[in-house]
Amino acid sequence: MRIGGRIQAAIEVLEDIDKRHRPVADALKDWGVSHRFAGSGDRAAIGNIVYDALRHRRSAAFLMGEETARARAFGAMLLESGWTLDRLAEALEGDRFAPPPPTEAERAAVADNRLEDAAPEVRADLPDWCVAPFTTSFGDDWVAEAQAMALRPPLDLRVNVVRATRERMLRTLEEFSAASANLAPHGIRIPPIAGEGRHPNVQAEPAFQQGFFEVQDEGSQIAAELAGARPGETVLDFCAGAGGKTLALSVATQNSGRIVAHDAEKPRLAPIFDRLRRAEATNVEVVARLRELDDLKGACDLVLVDAPCTGSGTWRRRPDAKWRLSQRQLDVRLGEQRAILDQAASFVRVNGRLAYITCSVFEAENGAQVAAFLERNPGFAPVDHRALWEEHFPGRSDKARFHETAGLMLSPLKSGTDGFFFALLERRG
Known part of the structure; x- marks a missing residue:
């Protein structure tokens, strides 16, 4: 043609x-x-x-x-x-x-x-109703942040360091202009599509079939890194979906301890089985029925909640979703997040951690949701997120937005990732 x-x-x-x-x-x-x-x-x-x-x-x-x-x-x-x-x-x-x-x-x-003469919402390529939540989240930077979400995205990969090294995979993927990710320690980035081209079909690569790497946005990798799963721990991935973060958690624990992947929507778990086999993740169990998690009540070192959300942080990859989203759909998601957070909290042991993650940039789904949870659950308290970030990414605090109450946010403009929110809470009683 x-x-x-x-x-x-x-x-x-x-x-x-x-x-x-x-x-x-x-x-x-x-x-x-x-x-x-x-x-x-x-x-x-x-x-x-x-x-x-x-x-x-x-x-x-x-x-x-x-x-x-x-x-x-x-x-x-x-x-x-x-x-x-x-x-x-x-x-x-x-x-x-x-x-x-x-x-x-x-x-x-x-x-x-x-x-340059157009209204801000036009330059931002946002629906009118999204101007208020973007202003709340980003302040004076809301137009620039929205414009960054209207650009073509890169293709990000996470190296399975249990089976390969990033240096080896960079050599393997050299023809695709692959480079080390800006922040994620095991990440690789392939540049955005140029002109009429397309991203390479990396899933056809022998290295992918052998489980040496997975496709995963760098922001998602960073969230899994900050969650801090440790070898030997009992970890529950409460909204595991297709298992991207589950696989990252398995690597972080060096295939030791126990990781349980659960999702209330059973069909979403379907891809996880092939991914686990390919990655040779041997410490992961997949559990679809909530009642089968009873033995984990109050027993988990880490519970990770990658909550269902509006997906507003992924609009550069799914731009059609931006124009379909409504306030009513946001309200539905807020109710689901509240229920899931309270449910997931019951699995955290004393001195254990609860990680709350969304791929949204809306304050209502992020900092406000965490603040409301802390009011309902006084036994939990947030960690020092600036100190946590500095521990993992020293000298790079300019790449994240830190919430005044708890948590931090990543964005295409600030960190070069999709939009993600991350909060880590400790159970102290």
């Missing part, structure tokens, strides 16, 4: 998302099924345009002067790929599968509409 056909395909996918209010992955998959002639390179390029248009939804529409799928696709080409309307017109000319070239009205809009 030529670029014109790819842009037209992206417009069709965006129109499908608008009409049916469906996840971008589903819309792209259905388009691929009904257009089997498109090769993998075509599908990757189409996906890039669609994701860029979703990340820059408001700024692209402002630039083009319209809210249409066409305007957002064109605007994304200008904003993310650095194209001009003249270059776009030249690329579309003579291609019968391409959309019509830029109109005079569109050219006039681009000439007149300067992003």
Whole structure:
């Protein structure tokens, strides 16, 4: 396919998302099924345009002067790929599968509409209702933080140091421009997609199949590192999901002690079994039924709660979720988090630790949730998070935002990671 056909395909996918209010992955998959002639390179390029248009939804529409799928696709080409309307017109000319070239009205809009003059929420590419929570979380930096969440993300990996070294994996993945992560001690970063390219299929690599590394955002790796699982401890991963943090905890304990992976939603646990076998994590048990955890009540050295949340910290990877999220959905998540935290606390032994993690940047899900928990559970107290951070990442305190009550937050702008909140609480009675 030529670029014109790819842009037209992206417009069709965006129109499908608008009409049916469906996840971008589903819309792209259905388009691929009904257009089997498109090769993998075509599908990757189409996906890039669609994701860029979703990340820059408001700024692209402002630039083009319209809210249409066409305007957002064109605007994304200008904003993310650095194209001009003249270059776009030249690329579309003579291609019968391409959309019509830029109109005079569109050219006039681009000439007149300067992003620096746009409203802050437009420059931030945020829904209106998200301005307040972003302002609460980031203060004067809220626009810059939101803009960082509208950029293409890198691909992060965590080396399974039980089986390999980071230096060895850097050599293995050298062709992908792999480099050591900025903070995570076992992390590797592959740069964001450039142009019409795509991230390498690292899961096809023999080193992945042999369990030498896993795909895991650096922020998630940092959260697992700060949780501080130690060899010989009894650890409960209470919302284990597919097991990314479970595997990191197993490495931290050097495959000793006991790690129990649990999730209330049984289907979410399905991928964990292959991952455990591949990583040769021998100290992990997977438990789906809550009643089977009774022997752990008041007995765990560490309970990790990677709580269900809005996922607002992952919007650069899942930009469609930004436009589907509502205040009502946030309220539902807040109720779930309160219940899960209180439930998980019952498994922490005296002098044990409770780690609370979200991939959200909303204060209501993060610091406010922890503060409310501490009021309900006076036997718990927060650790000194600045000291904890300095212990693991000395001299890098500028990479995290520390909450005034308890916890810290990571973000694309500040730490170069997805948005994560982390709080560690000790049970003292």
